[in-house]
Amino acid sequence: MAAPRPAHGCGSGALLGRFGVLLQALLALCAFSTLMLKRFKEPKAERRPWRIWFYDTSKQAIGALFIHFANVFLSDLTEEDPCSLYLINFILDATLGMLLIWLGVKVVSWIVQHKKYTYLVFGEYGDPPQAAAWIGQCILYLLIMVFEKTVISLVLLIPGWTKLQQILLGYIPNPQLELVLVMLVVPFIVNAIMFWVVDSLIMRKHKQKDTLDINGSIETPRVRRTEESQVLLSPDMDFDQSESDQDTSGLHGTNQKMKQPSYQVVI
Template sequence: MTDIIRSAPQGCNNGALMDHFGVLIQGVLAVVAFSTLMLKRCREPKEERRPWKIWFYDTSKQAIGALFIHFTNVFLSDLTEKDPCSLYLMNFLLDATLGMLVIWICVKIVSVIVERRQSTLLVFGEYGDPPQAAAWLGQCVLYLVIMVVEKTVITLVLLFPGWTKLQAILLNYIPNPQLELVLVMLVVPFIVNAIMFWVVDSLIMRKYKKMKRDKSLETTSSSNSPTYDDESQVLLGSASDHYRSYE
């Protein structure tokens, strides 16, 4: 035990993120992250659940964006000659903090542009009635463009001096490279991704419920309007008949 504590700190070897153990950890991460969304859907009230197609369209965009960020971080981390795990962790934490702000700003900008051009199929979370795959595909492309912008900003931020010192001390206290890999590629990403997926999906679901409520109100008002017209015609007809009786 004392030998482990006194041993020189070790990090992940170059290429450790994509070896057999690293790929296995990433597969486990994908399964547990997707299970979070499935668990959330199972816990939703039946009357508030989105149809499977809408749910798939919503969650798949999150999955595509997360996969793009993940593999980009793996690629960038393998470029370093030092500990790639610590560089991956820095990338991931920046993506989950500063990156989310960049994504939010980009989504707002894109939404304004789409609204001005009246491209209804490119409004995030709206796929038409009935839902169209073309709308989902267009929104996926837009979301990937936003991910590229976000990753570019984070990469530029990492070029500032000082990050190398943080990278050197971030995970050096963990003597076991495989333990470090599990912590960086499974434990931390699962916790952060689970929270992000849950929050984002809740926001998307809230928007869907609002659209559904607005649509039901429109249907109700349109169905009630002929009744009012009929009643007014009956009243007018009765009044005219009553007037004619006096004549």
């Protein structure tokens, strides 16, 4: 009788074990630090206040936590290697899922702008910022993540993923090394890119100061237009005035010449 194949990969429940939870906490800290770095890389004139930055990034944090725990739950449903199944979920989230998130943000943004729900526009919280707007946007973003995870779960029902699982992590004999790669190294690299891209999607786009966005058209305030008009028109006015002064003086000179009497000496 042939010897049984040696077990490899993560065991059942490894993702929620003490070592797995420690790796997940470290991953959250490292991934969130990329958003801090992105804020300091923004131009000073466009850099978001801390409160606005927190409102923007917390939506991503809520969505990422939902996706993460959904992947952990789905990975523990089967008797297969949970680490490799988690990695496949994660790769699909970072590729097809990223496209679905982008599409969802665009569709939701178009709907709320069409319906003129101002406080539901991603990145717009009012002046001063309102917590109600942030809560509404968090709910919308979470619905987008639910849609994305539902589609990814349906894709996983397609047969053939088991062979890919064996190809990805079957050569790693150490279960803890596999857990580190699946729960820390690969997710940190991919999450850093995803957080950076999604933050650019849902943050408020920089607008010039003293501009009013009314019904989708940008209008310059009347005060600025008046000042610019004065600056633009003043040289012409001076030029016209100087020309008129010259013309007037020329006419006066001509009249004086015409009015000067001519004397003839008669002998």
